[in-house]
Amino acid sequence: MDLTDAFVLHRRPYRENSALVQFFSWRYGKVSAVARITKDSRGLLQPFMPLRLCFKGRGGLKNASQVESDSLAIPLFGDALYSGFYLNELLYYLLSDEEPVPVIYTAYQQALVSLATAQMSLAAVLRPFELTLLTQLGYGIPNGQSIEDDRHYQFVSGEGFIVSEASPQSIYGADLKRLEHLERADPVLLQQAKRLFRQLIDELLGGRVLRSRELLVQHHLSKRQS
Known part of the structure; x- marks a missing residue:
């Protein structure tokens, strides 16, 4: 596989001097790979670190090599x-393995930068990302249906948006x-x-249950009590 841009979604120890890592890559989507932990790579295999790397192997579990970052x-x-962890959990649980989704990758990268610069509210960053993710997963808004401006709608599983009271x-x-223009x-x-x-x-x-949601609630409670 060719070199690709990527981020770490999740990492856990795997055998001696290695880690089992869920990467989110621009070229290959979500990829499970074993990464060797060296003096150089230890500080790179962290969430929100822009990486360049290569995946090797033919099976479901790849080997990550040439890990670098500039x-x-x-x-x-x-x-x-906590919002960044929330984005990571969404990608970790909702994306299929090794299916390229460059639109979602670009939206994810932009969302991280927006969270870091803090020039917009969290809602103004998270909602457009969620919309992009849902649309790419086939849950587009308004899901190809004819929507009338002056009627109320409710989402029903298996049916989409139906007219309601x-x-x-x-x-x-x-x-x-x-909702298609949430940036404004x-x-x-x-x-x-x-x-x-x-x-x-x-x-x-x-x-x-997403752990990031629970952590954010706990974080807010601790701030109120301090």
Whole structure:
């Protein structure tokens, strides 16, 4: 396999002087690989570090080699750090192995940079990324259906968006269409997007609880108590 840009999504020890790493790469998508831990690579195999590397092997578990980086890790702190872990968990659990998704890779990289610069609210960074991810996974908004501006809609598993009565779980048709342009969204629409995307993502997760969500809640509680 050719050299590719990549990030580490998850890492755990694997045999002596090695780690089992889930990489997210521009060229190959999510790849499971064994990486040898050396004096040079130890500091590179960390989340949010832009990498260049090569995968070798024909089976499902590859070997990562030629691991290098010409930049520092993208600096994330506080809420931005937990948000970065949230993005990593979404990719780790929702992407299929070795399926290239360059659109998602670009959105992920841009989201990390936006989190680091803190020039936008967390919602303004996370919601567009979630939309890109959901769209690429086949959960596009409004899912190819005819949406009328003045009607309310609710997402139903297996059916998509159906007409419904106004309720806390419904979204106005005009707002549903506006979700395609979240980079210019107001806080109210971003909150609606959060509720809707949470429902779609939870369905894809199949009941799995994201550790990053729990950590963020604990982080907020500790700040209030301090």
